[in-house]
Amino acid sequence: MFSDRYNPREAEPKWQKAWDAAQSFKAEDGGGKPKYYVLEMFPYPSGRIHMGHVRNYAMGDVVARYKRALGMNVLHPMGWDAFGMPAENAAMQNGSHPAKWTYENIATMRSQLKSMGLSIDWSRELATCDPSYYRHQQKMFLDFLGAGLAYRKRAKVNWDPVDQTVLANEQVIDGRGWRSGAVVEQRELTQWFLRITDYAQDLLDALETLDQWPEKVRLMQKNWIGRSEGMLVRFELNGSEARELDVFTTRPDTLFGAKFLAVAPDHPLAREAAQRDPSVAAFIEDCKRTGTSAAAIETLEKKGVDTGVRAAHPFDPDWRLPVYVANFVLMEYGAGAIFGCPAHDQRDLDFANAYHLGATVVVCPAGQDPATAQVSDIAFDGDGVLINSGFLNGLTVAQAQEEVAKRLETDTLFGKPRGERRVSYKLRDWGISRQRYWGCPIPVIHCDDCGTVPVPDSQLPVALPDDVSFDRPGNPLERHPTWKNVTCPECGKPARRETDTMDTFVDSSWYFARFTDPHNETAPTSRAVADHWLPVDQYIGGIEHAVLHLLYSRFFTRAMEKTAHLGVIEPFKGLFTQGMVVHETYKDESGAWLFPADVNVSTDGASKRATARDDGRPVSVGPIEKMSKSKRNIVDPDDIIRDYGADTARLFMLSDSPPDRDVIWSEEGVQGAARFVQQIWRLVGSMSAVASPCGTQPGSLDEVAALEFRKTAHRRAQKVGEHLERLRFNTAVAEIRKLANELGALLQRIEEPPSAQMSVAIREAAEMLVKLFAPMMPHLAEECWRALGHDAMLVSAAWPQVDPELASDDAITIPVQVNGKKRAELIVPADIDNGKLEAEALQNEAVQKALEGRMVRKVIIVPRRIVNVVV
RNA sequence: GCGGACGUGGCGAAACUGGUAGACGCAAGGGACUUAAAAUCCCUCGGGGCUUCCCGUGCGGGUUCGAUCCCCGCCGUCCGCACCA
Numbered sequence: 018m019f020s021d022r023y024n025p026r027e028a029e030p031k032w033q034k035a036w037d038a039a040q041s042f043k044a045e046d047g048g049g050k051p052k053y054y055v056l057e058m059f060p061y062p063s064g065r066i067h068m069g070h071v072r073n074y075a076m077g078d079v080v081a082r083y084k085r086a087l088g089m090n091v092l093h094p095m096g097w098d099a100f101g102m103p104a105e106n107a108a109m110q111n112g113s114h115p116a117k118w119t120y121e122n123i124a125t126m127r128s129q130l131k132s133m134g135l136s137i138d139w140s141r142e143l144a145t146c147d148p149s150y151y152r153h154q155q156k157m158f159l160d161f162l163g164a165g166l167a168y169r170k171r172a173k174v175n176w177d178p179v180d181q182t183v184l185a186n187e188q189v190i191d192g193r194g195w196r197s198g199a200v201v202e203q204r205e206l207t208q209w210f211l212r213i214t215d216y217a218q219d220l221l222d223a224l225e226t227l228d229q230w231p232e233k234v235r236l237m238q239k240n241w242i243g244r245s246e247g248m249l250v251r252f253e254l255n256g257s258e259a260r261e262l263d264v265f266t267t268r269p270d271t272l273f274g275a276k277f278l279a280v281a282p283d284h285p286l287a288r289e290a291a292q293r294d295p296s297v298a299a300f301i302e303d304c305k306r307t308g309t310s311a312a313a314i315e316t317l318e319k320k321g322v323d324t325g326v327r328a329a330h331p332f333d334p335d336w337r338l339p340v341y342v343a344n345f346v347l348m349e350y351g352a353g354a355i356f357g358c359p360a361h362d363q364r365d366l367d368f369a370n371a372y373h374l375g376a377t378v379v380v381c382p383a384g385q386d387p388a389t390a391q392v393s394d395i396a397f398d399g400d401g402v403l404i405n406s407g408f409l410n411g412l413t414v415a416q417a418q419e420e421v422a423k424r425l426e427t428d429t430l431f432g433k434p435r436g437e438r439r440v441s442y443k444l445r446d447w448g449i450s451r452q453r454y455w456g457c458p459i460p461v462i463h464c465d466d467c468g469t470v471p472v473p474d475s476q477l478p479v480a481l482p483d484d485v486s487f488d489r490p491g492n493p494l495e496r497h498p499t500w501k502n503v504t505c506p507e508c509g510k511p512a513r514r515e516t517d518t519m520d521t522f523v524d525s526s527w528y529f530a531r532f533t534d535p536h537n538e539t540a541p542t543s544r545a546v547a548d549h550w551l552p553v554d555q556y557i558g559g560i561e562h563a564v565l566h567l568l569y570s571r572f573f574t575r576a577m578e579k580t581a582h583l584g585v586i587e588p589f590k591g592l593f594t595q596g597m598v599v600h601e602t603y604k605d606e607s608g609a610w611l612f613p614a615d616v617n618v619s620t621d622g623a624s625k626r627a628t629a630r631d632d633g634r635p636v637s638v639g640p641i642e643k644m645s646k647s648k649r650n651i652v653d654p655d656d657i658i659r660d661y662g663a664d665t666a667r668l669f670m671l672s673d674s675p676p677d678r679d680v681i682w683s684e685e686g687v688q689g690a691a692r693f694v695q696q697i698w699r700l701v702g703s704m705s706a707v708a709s710p711c712g713t714q715p716g717s718l719d720e721v722a723a724l725e726f727r728k729t730a731h732r733r734a735q736k737v738g739e740h741l742e743r744l745r746f747n748t749a750v751a752e753i754r755k756l757a758n759e760l761g762a763l764l765q766r767i768e769e770p771p772s773a774q775m776s777v778a779i780r781e782a783a784e785m786l787v788k789l790f791a792p793m794m795p796h797l798a799e800e801c802w803r804a805l806g807h808d809a810m811l812v813s814a815a816w817p818q819v820d821p822e823l824a825s826d827d828a829i830t831i832p833v834q835v836n837g838k839k840r841a842e843l844i845v846p847a848d849i850d851n852g853k854l855e856a857e858a859l860q861n862e863a864v865q866k867a868l869e870g871r872m873v874r875k876v877i878i879v880p881r882r883i884v885n886v887v888v
Numbered sequence: 889g890c891g892g893a894c895g896u897g898g899c900g901a902a903a904c905u906g907g908u909a910g911a912c913g914c915a916a917g918g919g920a921c922u923u924a925a926a927a928u929c930c931c932u933c934g935g936g937g938c939u940u941c942c943c944g945u946g947c948g949g950g951u952u953c954g955a956u957c958c959c960c961g962c963c964g965u966c967c968g969c970a971c972c973a
Contacts, residue, residue, distance in 0.1 A: 233893070351973060696928095751902075754912055754913075834954070
């Protein structure tokens, strides 16, 4: 019955078909079982799956299969993040329609994923580019519009003059468009925005509740939201059409150190000054040309120009401060204007030094003489005592802030308080307009008479036209002959359709909700079903979405809750961010990158040699880096599955490194995993040869050797469960390997033929082993299960029941230390009392020797852990 | 500049809330089987004395009976944000 070698090429497709036929992974909306929703970030259909996908989906599949075996009703779906620029780029390059390109890629990648043996409910598959998906997104956009969560405004955006589209910030690399390489311009355009800032505080506060998220991601979101507390201070102006200027500050305590005010180049006050003064206009023009890349900012000098306007100090109407336009003030943050206190802010100091504006110290650091305190090049931003500050003198920074706040709240200017406490956020509203074809059309119509009119529900979806050309850059929807020409739904006159489409991050902001009811034709979700499944219990994906996708989704869920589509506000209860798959790089003498498949690597002793497979030319082995097409350090999952099988690939992806860290793909590593697959197969084969018949259960055993099998299996099963609960796949695998090694060793020692008790114990141990590795290597597990005599599939079997009695050791090894140094080991009963343990430790020969007759001062006993004798 | 994470054998790593440092694997070396190879099996594998000992978790200090783990100060690597008032 058992062949020597396990053949994944035969077994894997066979079991995949069997699971499919039995609909083993279909999630039921209801029933008595507790629900568990496990989801991996859905892929972009770029062409083929890569090793990162294999790792991501292998992890999710282990969780799904494990939870299923624990008796939970598991939802584990898959879909496609199918809109986006690469489809249009492909269309421009080789003329194929984005839809055709996308759906062909989906077909390829679907079959690749299926060959991995993932326990996915494929009946719920969705693609975001399908009108049956995006029609609901359009409906929700209109709901958001009605609820005030979507709006249109003119805003500064990154404009790629070659591709003629807006680019997201992350698509601008060192000031250039990532595809065209053209220098990106700042343009003012009218764009659609989602009001994520409405939820800034809530998104921040609720991070505290996400205790199953990595600390790192929560911190990144916190920094991104960027809350800071301060004051809005109103300054009376002189010499401007505006009579006052609002300024945001987090340091109102330093107001007596003010030397100037400064506004952003695009501040209304700057524009007004530009009309009066050509030098101001020239400066503003200059600012527009400056890049926004990190490198540009690093080297940028603080520059500004005096507007001629003067502002009165809020605490002294005779104290006049010059108002500058400055290149380091941002219109988007705070009030777009600041007051400069050079002594206590580095940027203000740099600016003041450049324009000889002076610096008065108003916060004296502890231990410094107020009379001599001064600054030259380094501003002091620490705590201290206020000086040179009138009524604030002698107060601490915190006290002074409170005092200033009280004073400004009660003082008035033009009948309103001079200042108010204000919380400011870095988070900006989410600009979702894209001048692109392959995205979800924004369902509005522009009418000269009626303005912006929502497309009526009855006309949804606003589908993309098929007959478009990509022979020129720009948006094909804009130049389509008829698509944008419509009649106004309100007045019936000719009107224009919105030709912008939505950012693809909108598509991915609610797909997890759609999976709960993917075929609903009338609504994005149905409340009862969505409320049952959501939130996602375990979400798994890359750290690169720490802010973007994960923050957008948190906002979108809140917006869907507000518009009555959902009953939850947090989409992902547990989040796990997995590491990347990395690989050595290979380069030949001409500097060309080589694929690992085209390189022979051999080891002579400790040194490593690499040559090209085709002509044997020498190849240098480069640093280990993230797998990327450009460096060719990629391994095709198809090749691995063909050569080794999916189980081997899955096992290796799970076993070598902790799941949140990078894993190095290596040929040796895969071979090690493949060896283990065969080892398991042989082990289960030899165990089944001596095991009792299928269905027999161990009763009470008295044979020590048989009991040893049971104890070993139960002990390891407990450990594996603990590791899986914590998503520690690498240590779970190690535990399974230990079990296999131990069972192999025990099997060597049994007498032939085995006793009845022994046979039953062996059956139990073999079945437990198979169940334990089934989440990781499901095909091998089914094949072993069948070989053990089962007719039913393992996929519907329960996780092993661990008997705590068997799992706990009855004898344990306890180290004995003398003054913290280990001197002996005692093997004692697990339940030994401290007195006996102490006596036994002190009697021990090695301990006695180490004591050298010295007086024992104290004996510390940590039960089940250690004995430390202090002399 | 700000914020964060991490530094353990030749390599990937393990060590639960302070309690035997190096589990499990990879590589390497030695051996068995074989005509031979592959596969498989056995042994060695942090360093040094090599029997019972000493040193060792980036470096320096501290707390503790006891520190990879906690505290302080350095050094290094990686990541995120970045003129955020």
